[in-house]
Amino acid sequence: MTGTPWLPAHVVDVRDLTPRSRSIVLEVPGWPGSLPGQHLDVRLTAEDGYRAERSYSIAGFGPGERVELAVDEVVDGEVSPYLVRDIRPGDFLEVKGPLGMYFVWRDADPSPVQLIAGGSGVVPLLSIARARAVAGTDQPFRLLCSVRSPEDAMYRDEIEGLEAAGVEVEWIYTRRAPARSARGAGRVRPGELATLTWPPERHPLVFVCGPTSFVEYVADVLVDAGHPALRIRTERFG
Amino acid sequence: MAQFTRGFGGRRRESNPELPPGQYLTNDFPVLSAGPTPRVTRDEWRFTVRTETGLDRSWTWDEFTALPIEDVHTDIHCVTRWSKLRTHWRGVSVDTLLDGIDSAAVSAMAHSYGGYTTNVPLADLLGGKAWVAFEFEGAPLAPEHGGPARLLVPHLYFWKSAKWVQGLVLQVRDDPGFWEQNGYNMHGDPWLEERYW
Ligand SMILES: Cc1cc2nc3c(=O)[nH]c(=O)nc-3n(C[C@H](O)[C@H](O)[C@H](O)COP(=O)(O)OP(=O)(O)OC[C@H]3O[C@@H](n4cnc5c(N)ncnc54)[C@H](O)[C@@H]3O)c2cc1C
Numbered sequence: 001m002t003g004t005p006w007l008p009a010h011v012v013d014v015r016d017l018t019p020r021s022r023s024i025v026l027e028v029p030g031w032p033g034s035l036p037g038q039h040l041d042v043r044l045t046a047e048d049g050y051r052a053e054r055s056y057s058i059a060g061f062g063p064g065e066r067v068e069l070a071v072d073e074v075v076d077g078e079v080s081p082y083l084v085r086d087i088r089p090g091d092f093l094e095v096k097g098p099l100g101m102y103f104v105w106r107d108a109d110p111s112p113v114q115l116i117a118g119g120s121g122v123v124p125l126l127s128i129a130r131a132r133a134v135a136g137t138d139q140p141f142r143l144l145c146s147v148r149s150p151e152d153a154m155y156r157d158e159i160e161g162l163e164a165a166g167v168e169v170e171w172i173y174t175r176r177a178p179a180r181s182a183r184g185a186g187r188v189r190p191g192e193l194a195t196l197t198w199p200p201e202r203h204p205l206v207f208v209c210g211p212t213s214f215v216e217y218v219a220d221v222l223v224d225a226g227h228p229a230l231r232i233r234t235e236r237f238g
Numbered sequence: 239m240a241q242f243t244r245g246f247g248g249r250r251r252e253s254n255p256e257l258p259p260g261q262y263l264t265n266d267f268p269v270l271s272a273g274p275t276p277r278v279t280r281d282e283w284r285f286t287v288r289t290e291t292g293l294d295r296s297w298t299w300d301e302f303t304a305l306p307i308e309d310v311h312t313d314i315h316c317v318t319r320w321s322k323l324r325t326h327w328r329g330v331s332v333d334t335l336l337d338g339i340d341s342a343a344v345s346a347m348a349h350s351y352g353g354y355t356t357n358v359p360l361a362d363l364l365g366g367k368a369w370v371a372f373e374f375e376g377a378p379l380a381p382e383h384g385g386p387a388r389l390l391v392p393h394l395y396f397w398k399s400a401k402w403v404q405g406l407v408l409q410v411r412d413d414p415g416f417w418e419q420n421g422y423n424m425h426g427d428p429w430l431e432e433r434y435w
Contacts, residue, residue: 003435008241046247053260055318078249092241099434102420212269216382219274229274230353236270236318 006043006094007031011087012066017154021072021120022084023059028095033063036131037104037124037207039235040067040097044079054079057124057209057235058098059155061131067095070154072120103207103235107135111205114198115143116218118210119152121237125209126155133165140204141167144196146188146214149176170196190221200226209235256313257321258428264320267374269382276352276381276402283386285370286405289341299386303372305330310369312392314399315428327390329371332363335406343408347415348389348400355415356400357424358391360408367393370403395426395433 013025034040039057059068073084087093105113105128113132115125122145132141143162147153150173163169172192177185188196198204206227208218215234222232251262280299287295297305310327345359362368371390372379379385384401391398397417418424423432 044243044246045241046250047242048247049242050247050250050253052246052250053319078251081249082246086245087243091244093243100421102417216269216275223274229276232273234273236268 004096004099006096009067009093009095011089011091011093014088017070018072018152020084020152021070021154023068023070023155024083024087026067026069026093026095028065028067031065031067031095032098034058034061034067034098035101035104035106036061036128037235038098038100038127039103039124040069040095040099042069042079042083043094043096044082045094052079055099057127059123059127059130061127062134070120070123070126072154100235103209103233105131105205105207107131107137109205110139112140112198112202113142114204114206115141116146116193116197116206116208116210117144118146118214118218119148119237120154121208121210121214121235122154122159123209124235125207126159128207129159129162129165129167132167133162138166140198140202142170142196142198143167144170144172144188144193146172146174146210148174149185150178172196188218190224193218193221194225197222200228204231206232207235208232210237212236256323258315259431261315261319261321261428264322267322267383268316268318268320270316270318270396273352276350278351278381278386278402278404280386284404285335285387287335287339288405288407289339290343290408290410291341295335295339302330302370302387305334308369310371310390310392312390314392314396317395317397317422317426317433321428326375327369327371328373329369329387329390331366332368332370332389332406333366335370336364339408341408343410345409345412346406347409347413348398348403349405349407350400351402351404354400354402354417356398356417357409357412357415358389358394358398359412359425362391362394362398362425363406367391393427395423395428397422398426 009026009028071083372387389400
């Protein structure tokens with residue numbers, strides 16, 4: 001069996017991030033803490049014993065028994081609409097984690113870091129950026145967020161505030177750009193990725209997270225641009 | 239009585255006895271790997287079995303595909319929770335690749351183009367349980383799914399079915415591979431939910 005146990009958890013706070021996503025803060029007695037970028041498994045049990053499990057990235061990091069998740073609704077999904085629309089403080093669920101030792105940033109690594117998020121893929125990257133801000137280290141950091149529209153940007157204010165902590169932030173709007181934006185809407189293009197991210201000559205460690213098609217596309221463009229495959233860490237949300 | 243999650247369960251996926259616990263059925267073939275797809279041509283592709291004493295047995299693409307080829311009909315289960323039922327593969331059995339090799343190994347490290355490794359006990363590789371597959375649903379295996387060839391160990395979670403596989407190194411201890419050092423289970427039986435450690 002697996003070594004990490006299921007832990008009982010209660011919701012202590014929920015907050016809408018966008019019209020279809022929200023952050024959920026859990027209180028998890030015995031939570032061992034997590035590294036920036038890790039995820040956990042959530043298990044929901046219906047009154048009749050029916051169960052569903054899903055993976056969610058941890059938006060925070062470090063020690064403490066409070067665990068912050070951020071969930072974006074998959075409209076015809078089973079679990080995410082419940083988490084985004086129905087769950088409320090006091091509700092019970094179970095978590096297992098932290099999980100994954102690969103999609104993880106360690107503040108002792110001096111490499112420049114490039115974070116590239118598609119949609120809710122920003123969650124583990126925010127965790128990494130928060131860790132960088134708290135550590136106060138001086139690795140050059142850049143975060144590129146691809147979102148459908150300005151209203152779909154999870155954690156927008158906090159992410160913009162990261163600039164003050166030395167994280168360069170860039171936005172790509174795929175469906176609708178803000179009125180005054182020069183770029184307009186559309187998926188990120190290879191030339192843009194080259195200008196909006198650290199070039200291979202700087203030997204960055206690159207973290208790419210989001211839907212599978214986004215991650216595949218971005219990782220392929222980066223390899224074509226000369227980034228060594230082993231410097232690109234990817235996590236796919238399915 | 240056990241605690242439950244208030245209000246959950248209104249929408250539910252039908253449970254399917256063909257699926258291991260915690261898995262859901264997909265009809266797509268999602269991609270899962272830690273990094274980008276390495277590009278390996280069939281001309282440069284080699285497959286090597288190395289024993290614990292360092293003896294190599296190696297095949298070119300043409301030599302490899304001239305070995306006895308088996309048809310494999312199987313379900314596959316990914317640790318990220320999707321399962322796909324009744325998939326069809328063609329490849330060479332690991333029994334064929336290790337036939338006649340003199341070794342006291344208990345385990346093999348699968349090595350991939352791109353640098354990844356995963357460990358699999360020999361008990362899970364021999365006896366008609368594992369293949370090096372190069373065709374999926376009647377077509378050459380696509381690079382994003384591990385082509386030219388991937389290991390196929392369908393009774394374990396699919397990360398053990400190393401993509402872009404280039405060889406097996408036999409080992410006298412079941413040492414952990416890349417994935418296992420990074421949090422995945424040493425064995426990975428989906429029916430026991432051996433996902434992580
Ligand atoms: C490591 C990891 C980290 C993640 N982190 C986050 C995160 O931080 N935030 C976040 O929002 N998400 C995250 N995800 C995604 C998350 O785990 C869920 O996949 C997501 O919330 C959708 O779950 P769901 O139950 O709502 O949808 P599901 O019910 O699983 O459905 C997902 C899609 O598959 C289709 N589908 C599935 N089963 C069936 C079926 N039986 N019949 C028909 N269609 C089906 C649905 O139509 C839908 O489009 C992460 C995933 C992974 C692997």
